[in-house]
Amino acid sequence: MTGLTLYRHLDEMAPWNDHLQVLEVIGVVDEAPDVKTFAFRSDAQTWFRYKPGQFVTLELPAADGPLMRTYTLSSSPSRPFSIAVTVKAQPGSLGTRWMFDNLKVGSRIKAFGPSGDFTLHDHPAAKYLFVSAGSGITPMMSMLRWLNDCAPWTDVSFVNCARRPEEIIFRRELELLGSRMPGLSLGFLIEERSSRESWFGHMGRIDAVRLSLLSPDFREREVFCCGPEPFMRAVRGMLEAAGFDMARYHQESFAAPVVEEVAAPFSGDGVAGDRAEAIPVRFAQSDVEGQCRPGQTVLQAARASGVRIAAACEFGLCGTCKVRKLSGEVEMNHNGGILDEEIAEGFILACCSKPLAPLEIEA
Template sequence: MNVMTDPGLYRHLDEMAPWNDRLQVLEVIGITDEAPEVKTFTFRSDAQTWFRYMPGQFITLELPVSDEPIMRTYTLSSSPSRPFSISVTVKAQADSIGTRWMFDNLGVGARLKAYGPGGDFSHHTHPGAKYLFLSAGSGITPMMSMLRWFSDCAPGTDVTFVNCARRPEDIIFRKELELLNSRMPGLSLAFIVEERSPREGWSGHMGRVDAVRLPLLAPDFHEREIFCCGPEPYMRAVRDMLQQAGFDMAFYHQESFGAPPVEPVSPPFAEAQTEAAEQAAPVQEVVPVHFSLSEVDGECLPGQTVLQAARASGVRISAACEFGLCGTCKVRKISGQVEMNHNGGILDDEIAEGYILACCSRPLGELEIEA
């Protein structure tokens, strides 16, 4: 049956359950060319569930590039105000492995395992009276997710959006952004390109965002909640510029999948875990770890994480970032206690339910894990 005419697809939201990344996979339903070497992949759930997430969050895709799948984390460019599908917009760099595999192998109907959503780079977690979005290249994706949400749910929101690209043809979502700019009275949109192009005329801003240009494009930037995403050199330059301008960096937020520059901190644990963590440290001896689903009895050496112990025992736990941010390695702890230092990849209610991040959890004693 043609899936586009399948009456089973037409269900009310209250008749559907939210997507569960532990039980369901994603099915590709659309692929769109956005710019040179940039594509949007749109997915639905293979179990006809709906997607609940915050604008600006990310998911991690499990890509079967070889015998051992690789994990790649991508920001969602779609908006949760349209909950029946999700999209990632990805750019294939010269050294891309996972993204290039997606370009060459994914077609409509293909299925992938995915984990998430995760992250707190969202105006829902950092609300403001007005916003300044600064993005470069494919860093536009979380901004697009938030802007699409504003367009659907709060179109009068005061947003200044400055997007940078190498050339005019490299501006991702340009036509849609220009359309939104004509329909959202509170949106002020500016593009800046580094180079002119023989393929497309350009009469707009040239160069980069700097201490002279920013006050011209956003005169009241000191009063705005700022979100920034792009290559690390770009974000570093923006941070330095804002600090030198005396901006209160408590209102600055950036998305990065690199290791955080600060020491990870532990969130509130369940009461029993808090007491155990206060009274004990990771044991300095080999401790047994039972992986229940795999029916494997392993061991964790002094200083090892649960993830390292699993790998040493031949048990596969999916993992991407491996510093407690993406949440991909989330597993349920059946018994025992751990010390867990993460960077936002797990929620407090998930911890209360017994879940841990294997990459940043170390046993406080004998442990049983659902893996």
């Protein structure tokens, strides 16, 4: 891309479309031990429209087959020409380790989204409390960056927990924002000292006493929490014990779906009652005729028929398995992974849709 075509005004560009464009890596930054930020732009010079705190699903072309991994955006939609994810490589993690080893500037990967409803835009308030641990800081950083760009006077109490000082992700940027945002109050809490970096701040694990110390007026705030499940469970318990209005508590969590065995396709030898209850499903692009047994989703029927539909969360949250319904009706129970206008255009989420009549989908 030449310098003459590198810059275009936003009103000259279309929003990014996950069905048409892929992401190109434009930067890789080390944030903390085993933590990197990967920045992307569209390969077609489009801009990114999303809410701070939402996530994308990346399709990682690993050697043993594509890996679908969901990551929260750490970037802010107030800077719409690129997006970024900040990821921590946990022991045994496959997708993140693949990214560490393979993604370089210029690499291209497919992505789906954005999705998710963990965002302050859906819960406007006069005062916020962000509570995070480890890589759970990423949606908070997206929201805080947006506030810094668009509403820097907002009253935000930010409590971040880490094991050691050097593991506080975005620490220097947070301290800089603390000096620029008059309404931002930062509270860091670490579990143990380190020989690599001195520490004179708060120590220990989050509890009712430390929460009151770091955010004395937490009962007056809209609370957003993200981190490991035991951490979020502890924060929920503290707030409930303190009489907090839990309608103003929001947490980001990607629960593991229940893995269900996919039945084999029909051989024609089943009992008559089973055949009568099965619903035909045609996969148009694959030119495959399948069957959906009672209780099966479109995604399960596709797998049983040898048709690949990309999927990550498999409980209607990430939106990765979005496909167009060409004909027929389905019952769809999703968790926010699809927009009303997309449903109106004929899209469904294969992981949480069950046919009600003979169905044809674009897959």
